[in-house]
Amino acid sequence: MGQKMETKMYCQTGKGAFIAVFEELEREEWYAMEAKPLPVEKPAEKPAGKPSLLQRLGLAFSTKPTTPSYNPPKKHVKGAFFMGDMKCPFCGNQGFVKCGACGELTCFPENGKHFKCIPCGNEGEVSGTISDMDGSMDNQRRSDSSLNRPDGQRKNGPTLR
Ligand SMILES: [Zn+2]
Numbered sequence: 373m374g375q376k377m378e379t380k381m382y383c384q385t386g387k388g389a390f391i392a393v394f395e396e397l398e399r400e401e402w403y404a405m406e407a408k409p410l411p412v413e414k415p416a417e418k419p420a421g422k423p424s425l426l427q428r429l430g431l432a433f434s435t436k437p438t439t440p441s442y443n444p445p446k447k448h449v450k451g452a453f454f455m456g457d458m459k460c461p462f463c464g465n466q467g468f469v470k471c472g473a474c475g476e477l478t479c480f481p482e483n484g485k486h487f488k489c490i491p492c493g494n495e496g497e498v499s500g501t502i503s504d505m506d507g508s509m510d511n512q513r514r515s516d517s518s519l520n521r522p523d524g525q526r527k528n529g530p531t532l533r
């Protein structure tokens with residue numbers, strides 16, 4: 373209970389993509405609760421002006437953040453997926469569809485019928501329900517913090533060798 377999963381979702385209008393945060397409110401019942409717009413992916417900027425000496429020598433560390441990319445390890449989750457409080461941040465749609473061809477998610481009007489997949493172009497009538505999804509679980513931080521507890525106590529668990 374209370375587990376969260378994040379997965380990428382595209383806006384049906386093609387305006388952009390966002391991270392949909394699903395929360396397991398009941399056992400194996402996942403609700404989309406929150407949408408976090410992804411930064412627009414820009415082509416890499418070329419540095420203006422002459423390279424510095426360090427850059428010419430190949431010794432400079434890049435201080436700019438690298439191009440944002442969303443590529444955490446994926447986990448396959450089975451269950452039922454519902455729309456919770458989430459709305460598409462681009463068009464306000466309150467539904468979503470999983471493409472049968474590429475498996476990507478796209479926002480969709482609740483009463484819509486004809487669907488066109490943004491990432492792969494597949495289109496057709498919407499049918500059935502989503503019974504599984506690939507997402508990334510938000511449990512990395514939790515295990516980190518348990519390792520850093522000041523009393524040094526850890527829960528029993530598998531030993532990594
Ligand atoms: Zn949308």
Ligand SMILES: [Zn+2]
Pocket residue numbers: 471472473474475476489490491492493494
């Ligand atoms: Zn597709």
